[in-house]
Amino acid sequence: MSTALTLARPYARAAVSLAREQGRLSIWSDALGFAAMIAADESVASLLNSPSMSADAAITLLSPEGEVDADFLQFLRVLSANGRLPLLPEIATLFEQARAEAEKIVNVRVTSASAMDAAQVETISTALRRRFGSEIALTQAVDPDLIGGAIIDAGDVVIDGSVRGKLDRLRTTLAQ
Incomplete structure (x- = not known):
């Protein structure tokens, strides 16, 4: 678990920084919460680690319904490219801690x-x-x-x- 938190920390910091700059902490919080909930499901976690799942399919799966922040989608693409999508629950937890501190x-x-x-x-x-x-x-x-x-x-x-x-x-x- 501590390894996952260590790996998630720079991504959470980047997400908080970007969301704060845009004044969209609440929107990112909701989107990250949704993506983390999906990624935490055991069946989805095995899919995210599967080489057969494309990055676009993973991003579609992890994106909330409706209009999604373009920067959030890019954030998911970066996580996917670096093989870090399974870290979404830890990233969301760290994001919420930083958001609470900022607010x-x-x-x-x-x-x-x-x-x-x-x-x-x-x-x-x-x-x-x-x-x-x-x-x-x-x-x-x-x-x-x-x-x-x-x-x-x-x-x-x-x-x-x-x-x-x-x-x-x-x-x-x-x-x-």
Whole structure:
């Protein structure tokens, strides 16, 4: 996986740079997301690695319906020419990280013991906006094994306020 990320990184940087210059980050995000979803399918991945599949057929397969950005199609041609189409899922992931950074958005995943209501989500979002000084893109998950509380994962920052986490820390302290 790390090799794939290493290979994908320069392509993702080029895609972000081109999309940002054109003011089309959102359009590229959608197109890359679509292409990555198709490329991630196991049957398609084997086709992309097949010498019998032409570059034009691969680009047609990976292009979203309707009008497609000409520069995005050229980007797919470059990936095809360099045998890098299977890296589209990693490229899309790196692109989204760079896009969030450029748009000053912090992606946060909140895993709670039970479903949160709208007021709780807003309270957490407001506190995180103040802490990070950025907009927050919050996704929620429920894990009853947490017993109570929540875990907030904002990439480099993880706040474990779960009962399970507190019990684990107490167990570690008592064991020492």
